[in-house]
Amino acid sequence: SFPVRLPSGERYWTVLDSSYRPVAVADEWLLHVRLGQDRAESTTQAYATSLSLLWEWCAATGRDWRAAPGELGRFVFWLRYYDSDGEPGAPRRVVRNAGRVNSVMAAVREFFRHAVAVGAVDGRVLDALFDVVDDIGLPAEVRGDRPTGLRSRPRHRLCEPERVVDAAADEEVLALVRACRSARDRFIVLALWRIGNRRGELAGLRLQDVHFVPHASRLGCRVRGEHVHVRRRDNPNGAMAKSRRSRVVPADWLLVQAYDQYLLERNACLPARPCDFLLVNLFRGQIGAPMRPAALNELFAALSRRAGLSRVIRPHMLRHGFATNVVAAGATLDELKELLGHVSFTSSEVYIHPDRERLRDAVDRVGSPRPAGG
Numbered sequence: 001s002f003p004v005r006l007p008s009g010e011r012y013w014t015v016l017d018s019s020y021r022p023v024a025v026a027d028e029w030l031l032h033v034r035l036g037q038d039r040a041e042s043t044t045q046a047y048a049t050s051l052s053l054l055w056e057w058c059a060a061t062g063r064d065w066r067a068a069p070g071e072l073g074r075f076v077f078w079l080r081y082y083d084s085d086g087e088p089g090a091p092r093r094v095v096r097n098a099g100r101v102n103s104v105m106a107a108v109r110e111f112f113r114h115a116v117a118v119g120a121v122d123g124r125v126l127d128a129l130f131d132v133v134d135d136i137g138l139p140a141e142v143r144g145d146r147p148t149g150l151r152s153r154p155r156h157r158l159c160e161p162e163r164v165v166d167a168a169a170d171e172e173v174l175a176l177v178r179a180c181r182s183a184r185d186r187f188i189v190l191a192l193w194r195i196g197n198r199r200g201e202l203a204g205l206r207l208q209d210v211h212f213v214p215h216a217s218r219l220g221c222r223v224r225g226e227h228v229h230v231r232r233r234d235n236p237n238g239a240m241a242k243s244r245r246s247r248v249v250p251a252d253w254l255l256v257q258a259y260d261q262y263l264l265e266r267n268a269c270l271p272a273r274p275c276d277f278l279l280v281n282l283f284r285g286q287i288g289a290p291m292r293p294a295a296l297n298e299l300f301a302a303l304s305r306r307a308g309l310s311r312v313i314r315p316h317m318l319r320h321g322f323a324t325n326v327v328a329a330g331a332t333l334d335e336l337k338e339l340l341g342h343v344s345f346t347s348s349e350v351y352i353h354p355d356r357e358r359l360r361d362a363v364d365r366v367g368s369p370r371p372a373g374g
Helices: 024-036 041-061 065-081 098-117 123-129 170-179 183-194 199-203 253-267 293-306 315-328 333-340 345-349 356-364
Strands: 002-005 011-014 130-134 150-154 227-230 247-250
Touching (some): 024 041, 024 098, 041 065, 065 098, 098 150, 123 130, 199 293
Antiparallel strands (some): 002 011
């Protein structure tokens, strides 16, 4: 997989063959994902990485990619167990877990659907990718109002253990804050924790999106109180808001205070002053350039080690921590949905992590029946 910068400045990722030339049919699809579907650069990176594995397998086994759908069971086995660094005759070990294999196969299926749509392969290859099953056995809540009929189900899907989406605990976040060596890093940690932005949303914020003055009406904004506007843009640093719908997220005094301290540090860096992005490189890389989303992962990995935490905290775990705290404070599901920028309530439910004390309190609030006079 390889990044490509278009003349417009937009970036996407493509797949190169053994001669370091773009694989035309894969490149066409990935460019369509980036521009036609208006997806983020990181999405094309994930898809390109998955497709590069398919092309690597085809090259290693002498297969033509067009014939691959008929032998995807072998490809799944290769993904699961093939180790290029393994010793010959050594016992097989799992190289990729079931979740990673399923992610690769999801990208492969979407690619072949596109290949069929543009006539690059025969439509019959989809029979090897999907099973057609009757949905009569689905619960009425799942089936909804649509009539009973046939539906497609992906094949070659491994059984994954139930995943618990973890949230960063308050104690872990405070340890990260104490491990920060700059006002910018403290602001990043607190912003992800106090307003629940995704890393791409935070890295894509511009200075004009931050309304932390007491009377935002002076800025031409009618929203009351300190807040941040999250807007979807194509940014040169690869950051992009996931939702196409803009939203406003209120901010508290803790984040406003951290922001003020960061601005003092930012303004002291002369190359950073002309940049209209909120987060800029101050200490390494191209000083004054906007931070890339991947830099936030690197920052959190370093902070986790410096704080002596037992695990590496990822930026998205603070988004879950934000949702957990908001619900614990009494927010309703519709409020959480708006704060997180979700389209459906189902997406928001994933972010609710009640701890054992809250579950205990919920049970204790239920009154016990007592006999009269007892």
